[in-house]
Amino acid sequence: MIRKLINKLRLIFSRLKFKYKLTIYFTLFGLLVGHLSxxxxxxxxxxxxxxxxxxxxxxxxxxxxxxxxxxxxxxxxxxxxxxxxxxxxxxxxxxxxxxxxxxxxxxxxxxxxxxxxxxxxxxxxxxxxxxxxxxxxxxxxxxxxxxxxxxxxxxxxxxxxxxxxxxxxxxxxxxxxxxxxxxxxxxxxxxxxxxxxIGGGEVILLYGLALFLVSLFLSKGIARHISTPISRLSSQAAGLASGNLDIRTEIVSKDEIGDLSVSINRMADSIKSNLESMNERMEAISVMNRIDKAVLSSISRHDLIDRVTFIVSDLFKDCMVALAMAEMDKESYIILSHYIKGVKGDKGKGVSLPFNKLGKGNIEKHKSFFIINKNIDADYLHFLDSYIGEDFLHLMNLPIYLDEVYIGSLIVGKDINEAFTDFEIETLKALADQTGVAMKSVKFFEEKENLFLGVLLALSKTIDTKSRWTSGHSERVASYAGKLAVKMGMGESFINDLRISASLHDIGKIGVPEAILDKPALLSGEEYDVIKRHPQAGVLIVEDIPGHEKFINGILFHHEAWDGSGYPYGLEGRGIPLMGRLIAVADVYDSLISDRPYRNGMELDKALAIMVSEKGRKLDPAIVDLMIEIIENEKE
Incomplete structure (x- = not known):
């Protein structure tokens, strides 16, 4: 029964004029494309x-x-x-x-x-x-x-x-x-x-009818007698329109249809070439936009350098990309960020290239654009490879300038015997210039951040000096905390952030009355509650500083206790951020040896004995041991 129905439909379809067949084809094609889309x-x-x-x-x-x-x-x-x-x-x-x-x-x-x-x-x-x-x-x-x-x-x-x-x-x-x-x-x-x-039966009916009418309108423009070459060219055009630019149709004919076939193939070649070029340029523009966004989200110059290096490496995935900054005071280049084929590398990061090793001529050379390979300046290429720890066949130097002052170079290397294309050279030059503009923005950001911090540090000192009992307290806590971090082998960036945090750890006390701060007797419950609010008050004061997230933990958590009895959140053990635990030890030590309204400063041995008794209670035991070791060494 079904087979007879199919055969009958085939017979009816075979008797239709071609334009009606084409109408049905368009309709079915539109529905299929719509469903697949x-x-x-x-x-x-x-x-x-x-x-x-x-x-x-x-x-x-x-x-x-x-x-x-x-x-x-x-x-x-x-x-x-x-x-x-x-x-x-x-x-x-x-x-x-x-x-x-x-x-x-x-x-x-x-x-x-x-x-x-x-x-x-x-x-x-x-x-x-x-x-x-x-x-x-x-x-x-x-x-x-x-x-x-x-x-x-x-x-x-x-x-x-x-x-x-x-x-x-x-x-x-x-x-x-x-x-x-x-x-x-x-x-x-x-x-x-x-x-x-789509929305149900009625909508589907209207949707199909619309497709049918559009197809019917298109089919009327087609000649009655459409030959096979025209159908082939039509199929090729549909494929090109859908994005498949690799379709080609070869029609051996010297008439208009043959000329049309050649023109369509040439057009496809041109579109493909232009589209590939446009995509490459769009990727380059996208990278520049990403660098602009990196400026807005970077919290330091080093952070920006690493982001820019990654962004450039992401565009040139078959290359090594590194940023070497010229540190004139140290008379050397420092490779601050290093990516190999899109993956962050550590082999060359932090490598120092002394100016006296490079030679005066090569230092001046790096202030201009150049490309070297195994045939051009091979000795210098081998020298740079040995320092970076790679084996490149082609290497490009792109100078970076900040306010017309040379500050470093973007280094791009290839380990395959394939020269840099004109597009790569043009794009990398633009990216190097964009990096210089980005560095200028970050320089302004750092100056603004330093201004903010300077004001707050001055305010913190004012808080210390308004009471003779706390004069110089924040500076001493910052010094002790920094020594502890150095003893633990922490990085320079963390230590700098820690010192800032320690210097500002009591800035929230600006809202605490002097009568409470200088009270010569034990505080009442209400007065102690006022004191306990100063960590969170300090956070509110510094939260408008760009990059405050780097040092906020010490301000907020320096009164948390190892056993969970501290404030403001009752955190315990290693759940307390390290910055808070370090400042807590330094803060307690300085408070013990300093004069207070209600007592004189303690003798060193008594202060250390109290700190030992607080191990595992108020203070991190390991950090207390480090503090005692530091104090004992200073005594000697």
């Missing part, structure tokens, strides 16, 4: 969501400034925008923790956690009053959560989409190293099928 669009949206989820999950894992188990601590609190940082993906997806009864959202975020204290799994929800609550999950749901844990940091269900409505689940392990519990995020994304997406 819908599938591709939905698949692309799913893949984009995967990237967003993975990126936010990585950011969350690196966010160690929040207290341990901050997600569990939010239970019982009212959900608002302030909790976006606690619950990743909430602000990204413009969603929130669902209500307990809500099961019909297109995108729903669920947060699970395993409580080590009760050995049970819970799911967070918002109750009728807007508070975040928790409830134990059933065994089936628990099995799904446990299964997701073993699949890695981020996992998801099968994402292949065929046009039928379905749901896709994203599982994210939100557990950080400092968390005692296990935290799992789940994003349920509903994907609409084609029928539901």
């Amino acid at each position: 819908f599938i591709f669009y939905t698949t692309a949206a799913t893949n984009h969501l995967k990237k967003v989820v993975s990126h936010v999950a990585d950011d969350w894992l690196e966010n160690n400034s929040l207290p341990p188990d901050i997600i569990e601590r939010s239970v019982g609190k009212e959900f608002d925008e302030k909790l976006n940082i606690v619950f990743p993906f909430i602000s990204i997806l413009k969603n929130q923790i669902p209500e307990d009864k809500n099961e019909n959202e297109d995108k729903k975020i669920l947060i699970y956690y395993y409580s080590n204290s009760s050995s049970r799994w819970f799911k967070l929800f918002r109750d009728d009053s807007g508070l975040i609550g928790k409830k134990e999950i059933p065994h089936e749901e628990e099995a799904a959560v446990i299964s997701a844990i073993g699949k890695g940091r981020v996992s998801y269900s099968d994402s292949v989409f065929y046009g039928k409505s379905d749901n896709i689940n994203f599982w994210i392990n939100l557990t950080r190293p400092q968390d005692k519990n296990i935290y799992i995020g789940r994003i349920i994304s509903s994907r609409k099928g084609a029928m539901k997406f």
Whole structure:
């Protein structure tokens, strides 16, 4: 029966005029393209969501400034925008923790956690009053959560989409190293099928009718007798229009159709060449835009240098890219950032190239653009390779200037025997100039930051000097904290940030009355509460300084105690940021040996004995030991 119906339809179709056949073809083609476009669009949206989820999950894992188990601590609190940082993906997806009864959202975020204290799994929800609550999950749901844990940091269900409505689940392990519990995020994304997406039967009918009418209109412009070469050329044109620029049609004919075939092939070659060139230039423009954005988000010159090097390396993935800054005071070049084929390298980073090794002529040479290879200045190429620790066949030097003063070079090398193209040279020159402009912006940023810090440091000294009991206290705490960090082998950047933080650690006391600061007796409960507010008050004072995140931990956490009895958050052990623990030890030591309204400064031995007694209670035991070692060495 079906076969007879098919044969009858074939017979009817074979008797139709070609223009009507073409109308049917256009209609079917349009419907197919529309359906495939819908599938591709939905698949692309799913893949984009995967990237967003993975990126936010990585950011969350690196966010160690929040207290341990901050997600569990939010239970019982009212959900608002302030909790976006606690619950990743909430602000990204413009969603929130669902209500307990809500099961019909297109995108729903669920947060699970395993409580080590009760050995049970819970799911967070918002109750009728807007508070975040928790409830134990059933065994089936628990099995799904446990299964997701073993699949890695981020996992998801099968994402292949065929046009039928379905749901896709994203599982994210939100557990950080400092968390005692296990935290799992789940994003349920509903994907609409084609029928539901378009809107139902009537809309589909109108959509098909519109396609039919458009196809009919196009077919009227086609001649009655369309030959096979025209059909081939038509197919080629459709392929080119869809983006496939590799289609070619060879028609051996000396008439207009043959000329048209040659013209179409030439046009395809030209379009492909121009499109490739345009894409390359668009990538270069995109890199310049990324450098501009890096300026806005960089917190220091070194940070900008590393970002710029990565951005350039990302464009030239088959090259080594390094930024060598000329340090005139040290009479040497320092390679501050180094990427090899898009991957950060450590082999050449930090390498120093003394000016006396390079020679005066080569120093002047680096102030101008040049390219060297195995045939041009091979000896100097070999010399640079030996210092950088690579083996390049081609190397390009692009000077960077700041306010017309040479400050360093962008170095690009190739380890393959392929010369730099004109496009690469032109683009890299523009990027070197862009880097100079970016460095100027960062210089202004650093000057502004230093001005802010200078004002605050002067304000901190004013706070110290308004009481004879605390004069010079912040400076001494900064000195002790810096010595401790050096003893621990911390990096120069951390030590500098630590000293700034220690110098400002009591800046919040500007709001504490002198009567409390200089009181010769024990403080009352109310007075102590006023004192306890100064860490958070200090944060409010410095939060407008660009890059304040680098040193805020010492201001906020220097009164937290190792055993959890401190303030303002009651953190304990290694849950207290290192900067806070270092300043705490330095602060206690200086307070013990200094005069106070209610007592004289203690003898050194007595002060050290008290610090030993506070090991494991108020202070980090390991840092106390380092402090005692420093003091003993200074005595000698």
